[in-house]
Amino acid sequence: MSRNLILGTFLSSLVLLAALLSFVWTPYDYAALNIPDKLRPPNAQHWFGTDHFGRDMFSMIMVGARTSIAVALVAVGIGVGFGVPLGLTAAARKGSWWDEVIMRGNDLVFAFPSLVIAILITAVFGAGAINAIIAIGIFNIPVFARITRGAALSLWEREFILAARVSGKGAARISTEHILPNVANLLIVQGTIQFSLGILAEAGLSYVGLGAQPPTPSWGRMLADAQTMVSFAPHLALIPGLAIIVTVLGLNLLGDGLRDWLDPRIRVART
Amino acid sequence: MGMQSVRSLASALALGASLLASQALAKSDITIAMQLEPPHLDPTSAAAQAIDSVVYTNIFEGLTRFMGDGSVVPGLAESWEISDDGTEYTFKLRDGVTFHDGSTMDAEDVKFSLDRATAEDSANAQKALFAGIESVEVVDPLTVKVTLSEPNGNFLFNLAWGDAVIVAPESIENIKTNPVGTGAFTFGNWVQGDSITLNRNPDYWGDQPALETATFKFISDPTAAFAAMMAEDIDVFDNFPAPENLPQFEADPRFQVLVGSTEGETILSTNNKQPPFDDIRVRQALAHAIDRQAIVDGAMFGYGTPIGTHFAPHHPAYVDLTGNSAHDPEKARALLAEAGFADGFETTLHLPPPSYARRGGEIIAAQLADVGITAEIINVEWAQWLESVFKGKEFGLTIVSHTEPMDIGIYARPEYYFQYDSTDFQALMGTLNATTDPGERTRLLGEAQRLISNDYVNGYLFQLAKLGVAKAGVQGLWENAPTAAIDLTAISWSE
Numbered sequence: 001m002s003r004n005l006i007l008g009t010f011l012s013s014l015v016l017l018a019a020l021l022s023f024v025w026t027p028y029d030y031a032a033l034n035i036p037d038k039l040r041p042p043n044a045q046h047w048f049g050t051d052h053f054g055r056d057m058f059s060m061i062m063v064g065a066r067t068s069i070a071v072a073l074v075a076v077g078i079g080v081g082f083g084v085p086l087g088l089t090a091a092a093r094k095g096s097w098w099d100e101v102i103m104r105g106n107d108l109v110f111a112f113p114s115l116v117i118a119i120l121i122t123a124v125f126g127a128g129a130i131n132a133i134i135a136i137g138i139f140n141i142p143v144f145a146r147i148t149r150g151a152a153l154s155l156w157e158r159e160f161i162l163a164a165r166v167s168g169k170g171a172a173r174i175s176t177e178h179i180l181p182n183v184a185n186l187l188i189v190q191g192t193i194q195f196s197l198g199i200l201a202e203a204g205l206s207y208v209g210l211g212a213q214p215p216t217p218s219w220g221r222m223l224a225d226a227q228t229m230v231s232f233a234p235h236l237a238l239i240p241g242l243a244i245i246v247t248v249l250g251l252n253l254l255g256d257g258l259r260d261w262l263d264p265r266i267r268v269a270r271t
Numbered sequence: 272m273g274m275q276s277v278r279s280l281a282s283a284l285a286l287g288a289s290l291l292a293s294q295a296l297a298k299s300d301i302t303i304a305m306q307l308e309p310p311h312l313d314p315t316s317a318a319a320q321a322i323d324s325v326v327y328t329n330i331f332e333g334l335t336r337f338m339g340d341g342s343v344v345p346g347l348a349e350s351w352e353i354s355d356d357g358t359e360y361t362f363k364l365r366d367g368v369t370f371h372d373g374s375t376m377d378a379e380d381v382k383f384s385l386d387r388a389t390a391e392d393s394a395n396a397q398k399a400l401f402a403g404i405e406s407v408e409v410v411d412p413l414t415v416k417v418t419l420s421e422p423n424g425n426f427l428f429n430l431a432w433g434d435a436v437i438v439a440p441e442s443i444e445n446i447k448t449n450p451v452g453t454g455a456f457t458f459g460n461w462v463q464g465d466s467i468t469l470n471r472n473p474d475y476w477g478d479q480p481a482l483e484t485a486t487f488k489f490i491s492d493p494t495a496a497f498a499a500m501m502a503e504d505i506d507v508f509d510n511f512p513a514p515e516n517l518p519q520f521e522a523d524p525r526f527q528v529l530v531g532s533t534e535g536e537t538i539l540s541t542n543n544k545q546p547p548f549d550d551i552r553v554r555q556a557l558a559h560a561i562d563r564q565a566i567v568d569g570a571m572f573g574y575g576t577p578i579g580t581h582f583a584p585h586h587p588a589y590v591d592l593t594g595n596s597a598h599d600p601e602k603a604r605a606l607l608a609e610a611g612f613a614d615g616f617e618t619t620l621h622l623p624p625p626s627y628a629r630r631g632g633e634i635i636a637a638q639l640a641d642v643g644i645t646a647e648i649i650n651v652e653w654a655q656w657l658e659s660v661f662k663g664k665e666f667g668l669t670i671v672s673h674t675e676p677m678d679i680g681i682y683a684r685p686e687y688y689f690q691y692d693s694t695d696f697q698a699l700m701g702t703l704n705a706t707t708d709p710g711e712r713t714r715l716l717g718e719a720q721r722l723i724s725n726d727y728v729n730g731y732l733f734q735l736a737k738l739g740v741a742k743a744g745v746q747g748l749w750e751n752a753p754t755a756a757i758d759l760t761a762i763s764w765s766e
Contacts, residue, residue, distance in 0.1 A: 031637060031640075032637075033565070033569065033634060033637045033638075035565045035568045035569040035634075036568075038568075038569070052515070052569070052630075053569050053630075053633065053634065054569075127650065209650055213647075213648055213649075213650070214632075214633050214636070214648050215633065215636060215637065215648070227493070227494045228493045228494055228497060228513040228515055228516055229515050231497075231516075231519060232515075232518075232519065
């Protein structure tokens with residue numbers, strides 16, 4: 001196992017553990033206001049200090065991890081759930097009008113800057129975690145559709161697929177029984193990368209006020225709230241900022257590590 | 272040329288530049304920042320405060336005007352006589368006043384302005400100010416007689432509002448983009464989205480102001496406001512949007528901080544027609560669930576005075592009724608149980624952009640949650656707020672600051688967005704409007720404050736503070752805001 005993989009796994013599981021733990025335990029109630037105790041720097045009682053309402057930042061970061069992970073996870077789920085079947089069918093009917101429709105549709109979605117469209121979607125349908133998930137999820141679909149189709153196309157040329165066809169299996173069965181298991185590695189790696197992008201997108205949306213709404217903590221909104229207070233309470237911005245960095249870095253290292261570990265050939269092909 | 276001589280040339284240039292700069296520092300220009308940009312520049316056809324901030328007393332003047340301390344003094348009217356029954360006001364206008372386009376300001380213009388405000392199709396945002404006017408009569412070019420249908424003790428006060436300024440029929444057509452008034456400053460130009468420039472009016476009837484030009488700059492983002500102020504790009508921030516940054520300005524000798532009061536009663540507006548808020552016990556429970564001091568400390572960093580009714584604490588007729596709705600979650604829970612909501616209920620809390628609303632809303636939602644009420648926070652932009660809350664009345668709760676001076680009369684309008692419909696209150700306002708005796712008016716105003724406090728119409732939070740930040744050398748700024756205005760005629764630089 002590479003250093004990337006170890007460090008990535010460590011950082012990612014740290015965040016995941018914090019998020020899971022927040023369901024059963026946080027040091028304080030994340031929503032409890034304690035205004036006389038506001039803007040305390042990190043100390044023994046409040047490990048990450050308190051925010052402008054005197055809320056415990058450590059608890060907020062833990063619950064914020066939950067928000068980020070939930071949004072990113074479901075968004076990646078949408079991407080995989082729709083993108084992979086689309087990619088598989090497109091590859092199975094390579095060159096057909098169906099393939100054209102799917103791939104040009106993908107190009108269409110790709111043509112727009114994802115965050116701008118995500119802002120548009122949440123602005124039209126209302127701010128909130130659910131709409132943020134949908135907005136981020138939509139942009140994951142073409143990513144997975146393309147990568148699936150690309151990998152599947154080369155597999156369709158291989159002898160074992162030919163053998164399966166000769167034995168009488170239809171395109172649908174070949175896709176699920178032979179193609180899908182063989183592109184799974186690729187999807188896991190891409191999923192990890194998209195997951196980290198999803199976390200960034202969620203932070204971006206909540207930074208502009210279109211993500212999870214208060215009182216649900218979210219890292220992006222914590223950053224936005226901290227903006228005017230950076231000069232006298234830097235921990236308000238540093239801590240959620242570091243949380244985002246650690247998570248995204250961890251996931252990217254994990255993705256890189258997984259790619260090397262699962263399939264060295266891909267790395268050679270890409271570089 | 273060697274390195275040394277390049278350097279000395281550069282420093283000579285820098286010296287020259289700084290000499291030029293210091294000459295310009297015998298300053299007669301000023302850059303004043305405000306958070307919101309006016310939609311247009313006609314104060315007589317819109318409620319937007321930003322319009323008044325730019326044009327009030329600078330470009331446009333009324334028959335009377337507000338001073339910084341809230342007093343009402345003669346403006347374009349030099350003096351007036353009031354008939355014994357209080358229904359006839361005869362105004363003597365100042366002689367030799369001209370509009371910026373050179374035309375003379377006379378009684379015809381006054382009649383035109385008042386008739387325009389009272390007309391059937393008037394677009395005036397404060398028609399109630401003029402409601403009692405029966406007729407406006409030109410006696411001679413410098414005398415106007417206004418007849419009221421009944422006595423109105425507030426009439427001279429009403430005429431001081433920005434909505435009652437005197438405009439000319441010759442220039443009314445383009446008033447929104449090219450305002451022509453009688454004030455000490457003329458309209459220069461407007462760079463949309465950035466700034467408006469005004470220039471000194473050399474033909475002004477009164478004393479010449481110290482400033483030659485003034486630029487109003489629009490900076491909506493609090494972080495950008497802080498940066499611009501710290502970088503000294505602007506000289507004055509009229510009402511600084513981030514109270515948390517004030518201690519830093521206070522500690523910095525380059526700046527002065529002016530903390531004053533506004534006419535902004537910040538309230539938790541409650542939709543009185545929407546169940547369960549049509550039940551007074553529920554509204555009372557809301558009032559007791561709220562901890563005002565926590566809101567002032569948490570949302571405004573301590574700036575603001577708690578209020579218990581819809582009235583400005585600095586007004587002589589103010590009655591302190593905060594005890595009537597003291598923070599008491601136990602009592603709130605008991606009242607909710609009595610009203611049949613022992614398990615609480617769900618409602619919406621619409622929050623417009625200012626930090627008093629956004630931050631205050633988060634605090635109030637937590638305080639309401641404490642007594643079992645789930646208030647879903649919905650952040651809205653102003654346009655959306657005006658559309659769905661103010662006009663559409665589709666809301667449960669909202670937080671907003673009512674910045675018009677002496678606006679308790681809005682409670683007599685059952686169609687007003689919080690929909691308080693009390694015949695007692697409406698009758699009381701009728702009596703008040705017909706009363707001119709100051710002592711009696713104070714008593715009636717006290718009664719009105721008690722009535723809405725006892726009916727728990729809205730949650731009364733705090734009086735919005737005016738948080739002015741300026742460079743140390745700026746003099747003559749209004750500390751308080753009796754009306755939305757930035758009176759340039761009083762401003763000068765020291766030294």
